[in-house]
Amino acid sequence: MNSKVLNVGKKDYQEEFKGKIIKIPAGGHIVMEFYDACAFKGTYPGKGIVKQIKVEKIPGTDKSPDLKVCNMCSSTFATEKELLEHSKIHSDSVAPEITEKKKAGRPTNEELRRRREMKNDTGTSAGNNKGAN
Numbered sequence: 001m002n003s004k005v006l007n008v009g010k011k012d013y014q015e016e017f018k019g020k021i022i023k024i025p026a027g028g029h030i031v032m033e034f035y036d037a038c039a040f041k042g043t044y045p046g047k048g049i050v051k052q053i054k055v056e057k058i059p060g061t062d063k064s065p066d067l068k069v070c071n072m073c074s075s076t077f078a079t080e081k082e083l084l085e086h087s088k089i090h091s092d093s094v095a096p097e098i099t100e101k102k103k104a105g106r107p108t109n110e111e112l113r114r115r116r117e118m119k120n121d122t123g124t125s126a127g128n129n130k131g132a133n
């Protein structure tokens, strides 16, 4: 979110912040990212320097409510498309592995049932044959 950094003092204000010289004319303002603006407001300008800074959020520049959050890892994305693109990471790494294991290793319930039926069939038919003969 952007914010206005207002110089509510009567003198132009200048301060080096994050390696940049920030200049705000008296009564004027500059636009800065809100968190930066708060940090800027909180810095100590030096002895004898009057710092009268006000920070105002600029409505409509807040992106956070629209951010898409990944349920798996809590990463945030600006658009639904980006999130979908990202979520493939999770589905690719997890889902196919499980499917492969199922195919290769454990037999499915249906397979087990079929195997059991086959055993029963041979068992009964052998018994029937013996009995018949």
Ligand SMILES: [Zn+2]
Pocket: 070, 071, 072, 073, 074, 075, 086, 087, 090
């Ligand atoms: Zn994720």
